[in-house]
Amino acid sequence: MKIINLSPLVAMLILMSVSSCKKDEPKDPVIPNEEEVITTLHYTLTPNNGGAPVKLTFQDLDGDGGNPPTISKGVLDANTTYLGSLELLNEIESPAKSLTKEIEEEADEHQFFFNTTVKDLSISYADKDANSKPIGLVTSLSTKGRATGKITIILKHEPNKNASGVSDGIIDNAGGETDIEVSFDIEVR
Amino acid sequence: MLVARQILRSVLILRSGRFTVFCFLSFFLSSVSYSQDCNSTIAGFIKDESSGESIPYANVFLKELQKGAISDSLGFFRLESVCPGKYHISISHVGCETKELFLGFTKDTTIEVWLDHNSQLLNDVSIIGQRKKSTTQDRQSLNSDLITQNSNRNLATMLENMTGVSTINNGSGISKPVVHGLYGNRLTILNNGVAQSGQQWGVDHSPEIDPLVANRITVVKGVGALEYQGNSLGSVILVEPKKIRSEPHLHGGTRYFFESNGLGNGINLELQQHHKIIAWRVVGTLKKSGDNNTPDYYLRNTGNEEANVALQLEKLWNKKWFSDLYLSSFNAELGVLRGSHIGNLTDLEEAFTRDVPFYTEDEFSYSIDAPYQKVNHHLLKFHTRYNLSKSHWIDFTYSGQYNLRKEFDVRRSGRSDAPALSLEQFTNFLEGKYTNHLANDLELKTGIQYNRVDNANLPETGVIPLIPDYISNEYGVFGLVTKRIKKVSIEFGGRYDYEQRNVATISNRVPRTIVRHQNDYHNISGVLGFSYDFLKSWNLSYNIGYAARNPEVNELYSKGLHQGVSGIEEGDPNLAQENSLKNTLSLKGKVKGRLFFESLVYYQEINNYIFLNPQDEFRLTIRGAFPVFKYEQTDARLVGFDMAATYKVTEAIEVIGKYSYLHGYDKGNMIPLVYMPANNLYGELNYRLPKWGKFRNVEFQLNYKYVFEQKNLLPSQDFVPAPKAYDLVGAKISIERQWSKLGLKLFIRGENLLNNRYRDYLNRQRYFADDLGFNVIVGINMSF
Numbered sequence: 026m027k028i029i030n031l032s033p034l035v036a037m038l039i040l041m042s043v044s045s046c047k048k049d050e051p052k053d054p055v056i057p058n059e060e061e062v063i064t065t066l067h068y069t070l071t072p073n074n075g076g077a078p079v080k081l082t083f084q085d086l087d088g089d090g091g092n093p094p095t096i097s098k099g100v101l102d103a104n105t106t107y108l109g110s111l112e113l114l115n116e117i118e119s120p121a122k123s124l125t126k127e128i129e130e131e132a133d134e135h136q137f138f139f140n141t142t143v144k145d146l147s148i149s150y151a152d153k154d155a156n157s158k159p160i161g162l163v164t165s166l167s168t169k170g171r172a173t174g175k176i177t178i179i180l181k182h183e184p185n186k187n188a189s190g191v192s193d194g195i196i197d198n199a200g201g202e203t204d205i206e207v208s209f210d211i212e213v214r
Numbered sequence: 215m216l217v218a219r220q221i222l223r224s225v226l227i228l229r230s231g232r233f234t235v236f237c238f239l240s241f242f243l244s245s246v247s248y249s250q251d252c253n254s255t256i257a258g259f260i261k262d263e264s265s266g267e268s269i270p271y272a273n274v275f276l277k278e279l280q281k282g283a284i285s286d287s288l289g290f291f292r293l294e295s296v297c298p299g300k301y302h303i304s305i306s307h308v309g310c311e312t313k314e315l316f317l318g319f320t321k322d323t324t325i326e327v328w329l330d331h332n333s334q335l336l337n338d339v340s341i342i343g344q345r346k347k348s349t350t351q352d353r354q355s356l357n358s359d360l361i362t363q364n365s366n367r368n369l370a371t372m373l374e375n376m377t378g379v380s381t382i383n384n385g386s387g388i389s390k391p392v393v394h395g396l397y398g399n400r401l402t403i404l405n406n407g408v409a410q411s412g413q414q415w416g417v418d419h420s421p422e423i424d425p426l427v428a429n430r431i432t433v434v435k436g437v438g439a440l441e442y443q444g445n446s447l448g449s450v451i452l453v454e455p456k457k458i459r460s461e462p463h464l465h466g467g468t469r470y471f472f473e474s475n476g477l478g479n480g481i482n483l484e485l486q487q488h489h490k491i492i493a494w495r496v497v498g499t500l501k502k503s504g505d506n507n508t509p510d511y512y513l514r515n516t517g518n519e520e521a522n523v524a525l526q527l528e529k530l531w532n533k534k535w536f537s538d539l540y541l542s543s544f545n546a547e548l549g550v551l552r553g554s555h556i557g558n559l560t561d562l563e564e565a566f567t568r569d570v571p572f573y574t575e576d577e578f579s580y581s582i583d584a585p586y587q588k589v590n591h592h593l594l595k596f597h598t599r600y601n602l603s604k605s606h607w608i609d610f611t612y613s614g615q616y617n618l619r620k621e622f623d624v625r626r627s628g629r630s631d632a633p634a635l636s637l638e639q640f641t642n643f644l645e646g647k648y649t650n651h652l653a654n655d656l657e658l659k660t661g662i663q664y665n666r667v668d669n670a671n672l673p674e675t676g677v678i679p680l681i682p683d684y685i686s687n688e689y690g691v692f693g694l695v696t697k698r699i700k701k702v703s704i705e706f707g708g709r710y711d712y713e714q715r716n717v718a719t720i721s722n723r724v725p726r727t728i729v730r731h732q733n734d735y736h737n738i739s740g741v742l743g744f745s746y747d748f749l750k751s752w753n754l755s756y757n758i759g760y761a762a763r764n765p766e767v768n769e770l771y772s773k774g775l776h777q778g779v780s781g782i783e784e785g786d787p788n789l790a791q792e793n794s795l796k797n798t799l800s801l802k803g804k805v806k807g808r809l810f811f812e813s814l815v816y817y818q819e820i821n822n823y824i825f826l827n828p829q830d831e832f833r834l835t836i837r838g839a840f841p842v843f844k845y846e847q848t849d850a851r852l853v854g855f856d857m858a859a860t861y862k863v864t865e866a867i868e869v870i871g872k873y874s875y876l877h878g879y880d881k882g883n884m885i886p887l888v889y890m891p892a893n894n895l896y897g898e899l900n901y902r903l904p905k906w907g908k909f910r911n912v913e914f915q916l917n918y919k920y921v922f923e924q925k926n927l928l929p930s931q932d933f934v935p936a937p938k939a940y941d942l943v944g945a946k947i948s949i950e951r952q953w954s955k956l957g958l959k960l961f962i963r964g965e966n967l968l969n970n971r972y973r974d975y976l977n978r979q980r981y982f983a984d985d986l987g988f989n990v991i992v993g994i995n996m997s998f
Contacts, residue, residue: 052670057674057679058676059676088722089782089840091723092723182626206838
């Protein structure tokens with residue numbers, strides 16, 4: 026009689042021992058399609074008066090974490106004006122996918138900011154979104170005398186583009202989330 | 215004089231919880247021989263279920279005749295000129311859960327009614343030993359009255375005013391409870407006796423439980439988890455739904471509340487019937503609130519929405535077999551402050567310098583946009599009990615849980631519509647348990663358990679997951695013995711668990727590959743406790759417990775950017791189990807019938823305590839440099855005490871004071887432990903009237919809370935210093951009215967009445983914004 030009463034317990038024991046025999050492993054997880062990741066930023070500076078363009082590149086092929094990124098250095102000529110153009114790539118995807126277009130399509134929600142510690146180097150916006158606010162995919166960079174320092178390029182998502190100073194490239198009141206913040210060592214000679 | 219004596223006892227007390235108060239509804243009728251038609255008297259005594267003390271000034275109401283009485287100083291009441299028949303009687307008292315009885319009588323009758331007193335204080339002072347289950351654990355509970363009056367809050371924040379309990383918040387909608395400094399995976403939450411299984415990885419994941427389904431929420435502060443599988447290193451929170459009332463009529467109720475801060479609305483409906491075929495109960499809740507506000511500005515995107523339902527079925531097949539089924543579904547959308555969504559450390563540091571967070575709007579809004587969380591949790595529990603005899607029985611329980619968590623971030627190119635985190639978890643649990651109440655107050659309980667968790671990421675995110683996929687199989691056995699020898703209770707037990715976990719991670723280097731891991735853990739836990747009743751109403755309890763917690767998958771394998779906390783988190787696959795030894799010593803008592811006090815001291819050593827240690831390293835990503843945090847182990851020590859006292863100035867006026875202190879120390883690194891709740895003081899002044907005009911149980915309350923600054927923290931342990939001390943003033947008025955068919959309770963409650971600006975150390979939103987300002991909550995509760 027008692028054995029019958031204990032039948033749920035017995036059934037459970039059997040179930041437990043059965044389940045412990047086979048190896049209970051998760052299926053292979055689906056590796057997500059990381060289409061949003063920005064791995065690479067190219068800042069190509071083409072001298073207005075002709076000559077070889079200078080390409081500044083930040084590249085982190087496995088995204089955040091993993092291996093450290095590679096960052097190039099830039100050598101610019103003194104007293105020169107360059108046309109700067111930015112290109113963003115996702116190189117985890119194969120073939121590499123350009124993300125520049127995503128920024129162009131949502132130009133009113135994005136803005137690049139350029140900060141520099143190089144003496145007498147200035148960068149100004151040369152493009153506009155639908156609201157006549159700057160984006161920063163195209164810029165004009167001009168140098169004067171010899172100097173060294175850094176250029177930092179910041180991409181803000183959903184900044185307040187109407188806040189004071191923001192359309193002049195002053196980041197202080199912009200808010201928003203930083204999607205990109207990279208620095209390059211620059212030498213002007 | 216006694217001719218007949220009948221003991222009606224609801225024997226359907228079959229909740230599997232070890233802490234279930236046994237005599238849920240028990241009273242006896244005794245009839246007196248001389249009586250005539252419509253000239254009978256119902257009289258009785260009203261007592262506190264847990265302490266056995268008589269309850270004066272309780273309201274007794276015979277609904278059919280609209281006849282009322284109030285108990286005297288001995289808890290005695292009398293209803294005269296009653297015709298024999300069947301009647302609904304409601305017995306209520308401020309601070310107690312209203313008891314509804316349905317009984318028939320033919321003669322003068324004396325009844326004894328045990329009320330479930332709100333027992334934040336003195337829950338277990340035992341005077342009449344039989345009434346309570348002997349335990350050496352310290353427990354505090356909220357009854358359904360207090361749950362109703364706090365229905366605008368979530369499970370965690372409801373418990374906030376208990377000593378030793380705090381909350382970790384992410385804004386106002388997302389909170390998880392902290393008991394004696396432990397939270398998340400170190401704290402077990404039992405929903406109707408089932409260990410809640412959900413996504414409890416971050417401090418920003420709140421437990422997926424609707425507290426309005428419960429009629430009692432209990433915090434067990436000792437070492438209470440021995441009977442349950444899981445990882446508790448100490449305390450347990452029990453969320454217990456109401457038993458179905460043992461009477462044949464359809465009953466129900468509705469609760470509605472409105473709160474001014476966030477313009478929140480909530481409605482809760484309940485229906486139940488103890489039908490001949492089956493006893494059933496259905497509860498549903500709908501809640502919606504919009505942007506909360508601080509004293510100075512709206513907190514954009516802090517609204518939330520909830521829709522929950524629960525079904526309870528109970529069936530007594532025969533004297534020996536009893537079964538019950540519980541189904542619940544919890545569904546919530548929780549907004550996260552827009553200004554707290556940041557890209558990198560520079561953004562975070564900039565946020566610290568701002569008085570008003572970015573994205574703050576002048577207009578109130580109900581809309582919930584990214585960032586937000588969408589959480590679904592469904593539970594099915596089936597339990598059956600077979601009584602081998604009156605004193606020993608077998609319980610068999612199956613439970614299945616499904617948890618789905620999606621978190622939406624602000625993303626480019628319309629990707630905000632796709633979650634950045636999408637996890638589902640299936641949990642299946644089987645348990646067989648044997649309980650035997652032997653003669654001479656000896657109780658034996660033993661059981662076996664099996665639990666399987668299958669946790670998987672859904673690939674819709676386009677993001678490499680922080681939490682890997684895994685399947686865990688856990689097997690456990692336990693045994694517990696309780697023995698009472700006169701005034702001493704002794705409790706001891708042990709359990710063994712084996713967990714095997716198979717994990718599949720995705721590499722964080724390209725090309726992405728799948729890396730598999732296997733974890734095996736053997737754990738032994740034990741508990742020993744003594745409880746001693748002395749001087750009639752004093753009790754001294756000591757409890758010591760040893761427990762282990764297996765490292766969680768995030769602690770072992772997470773690798774990558776945790777954007778919400780602006781850091782790179784790295785797990786360590788070689789982490790070992792945490793081992794904890796916790797001691798609690800509590801003293802409770804009553805002085806001259808006016809002063810009640812309760813004090814609890816605890817000392818906990820946790821070896822191999824796992825924590826996120828900030829490294830002297832910044833890692834460069836395309837978003838800028840991020841600080842690196844690694845999961846490391848150290849030896850930790852938690853020491854604290856909780857104190858509470860109630861002083862009855864008169865029968866109507868009562869003063870309550872509480873104090874909680876906690877000191878966390880990292881012995882390995884000789885530094886403070888982070889994320890420990892700040893010490894706090896709480897006081898209440900209550901004025902209670904049993905009757906006021908046509909209203910009953912009128913209560914006025916003023917309360918005050920003072921939270922100290924968390925000074926036990928080094929500047930290097932946080933981005934910004936801990937917030938300053940703050941205080942909050944609150945008030946509450948509640949009244950009741952009873953008609954023949956309808957009971958009505960009204961309350962109005964105010965929070966932060968002085969509209970103080972403050973930030974709390976355990977609220978992650980403190981980096982970005984102030985905490986909530988002035989809030990008034992109005993509620994109405996009708997029952998039939």
